[in-house]
Amino acid sequence: MRLSILIYDGFTTLDAVGGYEILSRLPGMETEFVAATPGVIAADTRALGLLAWKGFDEVRSTDILYVPGGPGGFAMEKDERFLAKLRDLDATSTWTFGVCNGVGILGAAGLLKGRTAACNWFYQKRLAAHGATFSPARYHRDGKYVTTAGVSAGIDGALYLASLIAGEAVAKALQLGIEYYPAPPFPEKAPLEAPKEIYALIEGFEKSEGREQLAQRPVFEA
């Protein structure tokens, strides 16, 4: 079974790595990191690069199509080559997996019309423009589409997807293997539960992660 994780300039690394750490360990899985052009792809922080060791031209089909989010994802919603590749691979996939605003890119490709999807908290109002209905769940399945809330939710969603693919015993072993019995230091469970001043900080964090800000940040020298 093949897992193809599509990355792009300005993706958020944990969006991609959270689910990768689960799904790539499923028995018999072949995992590949894919970008339009092969090479090192800079993450949103500009302090980290991941190697996309396959280009779009080398990947014609896949079993699991995985699209992470990140501030660079907004540009991908208008990138016709990226969207066409998503449509092509989705036509062959058994599962299509979106994390955070990566779900929005799937939406922009027209893949979520009439479907319900989870996504980043701050993206929820934009889903309707893609003909999709927002689910506030941490992850959600609609047919072959498994979508998740922001960033770290890719871990939870991937564990769920792992159980669908390989059964509960394997998924449980993976959950315990990565010691995912989380104990976050703070009790708030969603941005709206946070005190107002914290909510404002998060909003600022989200805004500062926009693509304009991204463009202004220097990238590591590879």
Add this chain to the structure above:
Amino acid sequence: MRLSILIYDGFTTLDAVGGYEILSRLPGMETEFVAATPGVIAADTRALGLLAWKGFDEVRSTDILYVPGGPGGFAMEKDERFLAKLRDLDATSTWTFGVCNGVGILGAAGLLKGRTAACNWFYQKRLAAHGATFSPARYHRDGKYVTTAGVSAGIDGALYLASLIAGEAVAKALQLGIEYYPAPPFPEKAPLEAPKEIYALIEGFEKSEGREQLAQRPVFEA
């Protein structure tokens, strides 16, 4: 403030990226990925490479020294150049952060003598050989040393460290920014709570991640 994340052949990506996704976003943080020799470093799965864009020679001091674990970490425990670099950087750091069996590498460098530390569930009995006492906590602070349980626990430990560095409001905003209100699909909270057959699966998973197996696995073609 500078964050230096040391990676090496066969590290586990989520060990490094979980905490990176938090700490790199602290206001004013400069983050660098460092390896003995700069270049793409292959993770344990051999399906992912991260760019170490600084070599040991370029990094003489740091504020936060961050050491992830992974099956390749066992070789680092005997790698005198790696251990010497840890000792040098630790001598300058304000905080030293270890995840999973990355804590064991800190131990092998002699940095945890007489200290208490958290670490990977399957590493706990080996801590004593480094003169350290195992803590079953998800993360633990002993002086400037913040150590965590396996893989995903780096997220929790980094949020805790973020609160020590930048205060609770910022750490809370980061926790909510990465939507870390986890909902793991399965209820077991530690390997020993798992049914016997699942525990056996995890043990197998840990054993199959040894460095001998690592050496036999083909690496992506960069």
